[in-house]
Amino acid sequence: MxxxxxxxxxxxxxxxxxxxxxxxxxxxxxxxxxxxxxxxxxxxxxxxxxxxxxxxxxxxxxxxxxxxxxxxxxxxxxxxxxxxxxxxxxxxxxxxxxxxxxxxxxxxxxxxxxxxxxxxxxxxxxxxxxxxxxxxxxxxxxxxxxxxxxxxxxxxxxxxxxxxxxxxxxxxxxxxxxxxxxxxxxxxxxxxxxxxxxxxxxxxxxxxxxxxxxxxxxxxxxxxxxxxxxxxxxxxxxxxxxxxxxxxxxxxxxxxxxxxxxxxxxxxxxxxxxxxxxxxxxxxxxxxxxxxxxxxxxxxxxxxxxxxxxxxxxxxxxxxxxxxxxxxxxxxxxxxxxxxxxxxxxxxxxSQGTPLSPADELRVVDEADRDVPDGEVGELLARGPCTLRGYYAVPEHNRTVFTADGFLRTGDLVRRDAAGRLVVTGRIKDVVNRGGEKISVDEVEAHLIAHPAVRTAAVVPVPDARLGEKTCAVIVARDTPPGLGDLHDFLRERGLADFKLPDRLHIAPALPYTPVGKIDRRALAREVAAA
Ligand code: J2J
Structure with a gap:
């Protein structure tokens, strides 16, 4: 191979x-x-x-x-x-x-x-x-x-x-x-x-x-x-x-x-x-x-x-x-x-039905990788004849997104309904799903942080009636905050696809962090929704 x-x-x-x-x-x-x-x-x-x-x-x-x-x-x-x-x-x-x-x-x-x-x-x-x-x-x-x-x-x-x-x-x-x-x-x-x-x-x-x-x-x-x-x-x-x-x-x-x-x-x-x-x-x-x-x-x-x-x-x-x-x-x-x-x-x-083939193995697990009872929400893990065993050329990443026995951690939250069909209920991965177009928040944040007026930045989803979700850029500014138009021009100049340009801008004095020092995206999404 x-x-x-x-x-x-x-x-x-x-x-x-x-x-x-x-x-x-x-x-x-x-x-x-x-x-x-x-x-x-x-x-x-x-x-x-x-x-x-x-x-x-x-x-x-x-x-x-x-x-x-x-x-x-x-x-x-x-x-x-x-x-x-x-x-x-x-x-x-x-x-x-x-x-x-x-x-x-x-x-x-x-x-x-x-x-x-x-x-x-x-x-x-x-x-x-x-x-x-x-x-x-x-x-x-x-x-x-x-x-x-x-x-x-x-x-x-x-x-x-x-x-x-x-x-x-x-x-x-x-x-x-x-x-x-x-x-x-x-x-x-x-x-x-x-x-x-x-x-x-x-x-x-x-x-x-x-x-x-x-x-x-x-x-x-x-x-x-x-x-x-x-x-x-x-x-x-x-x-x-x-x-x-x-x-x-x-x-x-x-x-x-x-x-x-x-x-x-x-x-x-x-x-x-x-x-x-x-x-x-x-x-x-x-x-x-x-x-x-x-x-x-x-x-x-x-x-x-x-x-x-x-x-x-x-x-x-x-x-x-x-x-x-x-x-x-x-x-x-x-x-x-x-x-x-x-x-x-x-x-x-x-519901989203049942797997393509009987050879597909799906598990719904809690944070400790224990199977949850049917009907309860957990992360979907998947293994099967067309589910990859590793992303290309990223061995370290693969160690975290696959279990030792080869299940892909999908980052999606699901439950099974009474008829055994899968129901997607949410997501734990750092992706915004903008009407089906997937936006990696890390990717957009890395570009935003390169802007001279931006001290630090985060991208979070905001609900949208038509697309389900749109993106909001939360910016901690160095001095005078940039406008949304400025950010768009800047990101376009850097060659980013249009669907990744933030739909909204929120200026914050600081970002919230979790105890382990990661951006607390849930708290941030709440803060943006309340603004
Ligand atoms: C909520 N989120 C969903 C659903 C996918 C057929 C259909 C779709 C894709 C696709 C595809 C969802 N409700 N019904 O490749 O062959 C989100 C999940 C999932 C991610 C995958 C296909 N159906 N999603 O969308 O690779 O978060 O594939 O992990 O682009 O879309 O995105 P993608």
Missing amino acids: LTGCVPWPDEFAQRYRRDGIWRGEVLGDLLRPWSARDPDRIAVVTRHGRHTYRELDTRADRLAAGLVALGVGPGDRVVLQLPNTPDFVVTCVALFRLGALPVLALPAHRRAELVYLAEYADAVALVVPDVVAGTDHRDLARAVRQAVPSVRHVLVAGEAQELTALRDVDAEPVDLPAPDPSDVAFFLLSGGTTGLPKLIPRTHDDYAFQLRATAEAMCFDEHGAYLAALPVAHNAALGCPGVLGALRAGGRAVLAASPAPDEVFPLVAAEQVTLTTLMPALLPVWTETAGIFGADLSKLVIEVGGATLSPEVARRVRPATGATLTHWFGMAEGVLCFTRPDEGDEAAAT
Whole structure:
């Protein structure tokens, strides 16, 4: 396995193989069977065009060969920041085929995040779009290349200027040795626990299982059409079953540029979409506007998760739209719990269901790691065939976030309801969940403290009706306190993604600390709420 990654112990790996959970499938084989069987079958659809399995399969082979010619090889890391486009799919599959490892950056990431990811992964290449919604990603890429010497290539989907155009990375297909299915296929970014966000290695075996099992659970097969309304770089839209699972099953992946009703509803109608994924904050928008767009959602199953979903919002979905809701608790780390489409609306409104597979082991524990009785709240610990055994290249961090016997400490508080379903009740990790976008408070605080007028700073969540939570920066100033606008300018200048800019500012004379000298975030959140 790639250095810096933690394999499953042999005993577990053997059991997962023996039980047919891991089947030795490699992700580079995506597109191949359907391209051979039914070449003209539609694989990917956008507002701009339709692409067949054969077309994408051939393009992936040629891109893989072109990457080899550039010197990109097995085990190399490539930071991939592409929006929901066929290029995303083709580039991922090409990298899987040659055994190079995509590191999936989000479209919202800016210079600070891209530099961090490229450095952390020691990436050899960066793949970006040209311009998206006014942001020139080529400028970001140039800055990354300058800051991170390991980055030898910048590939641009679209107008490349002096950089290399992705479309020109093209060569006659070559034979490539298949990667070992137990090895890492790509990296996802963690929503965070403590400190800076970490990289999550996902293996061919474990992700292929996730794609297959989630598709089966959602009854998604070759007749299905999956709508990616969220960024495909996020686990929820990538592989639950998401775009990759849809392609594995021989269905269609419909790529939307955004989850806005005028973007998605025409696609739902034209492509007869059967499955999609949403964050809770968007659900009311869809429920309220489906009628206006005349959208028939009665055949649609919506997976909702990523942040707290209110039962009232959930209960309105079927009456207003006819769609079936499934409620998910997911982590890019691999833990997945969800209600199945046939479990009934009340289960979906009030719980996050049951684990993906019987091989998933979930524990709910108290502060001393003792299992709490059913019905009581505790931290969720998880171990299983697609739950990682260690974050990439952070052995010390791994010692604290995994138990000695390999359970991941999720940092989420949960209980089991009377029917044995999981219910998420809160969180003990230092993350703000802003409508499903995870913000590591340590990361933002480190930037805030660099501001000359800031003596010290903390970031805490504040309740928000639409997003569930927003961020509040609590600042202890050196002299004249900065304004929120100043802080935004400063953080943008430092290259931070917009969704991490604090929504509110609170100036305090000092921060409260716990007896062990950590910032007392609970007390601070109370202080901010009372202000
Ligand atoms: C409250 N908090 C939740 C829920 C996740 C499917 C769906 C979501 C994600 C995802 C995903 C929650 N209620 N229903 O990867 O495949 C919070 C928890 C969790 C963190 C993980 C998927 N569902 N959360 O959101 O890696 O705090 O994955 O630990 O982005 O989201 O975030 P992320």
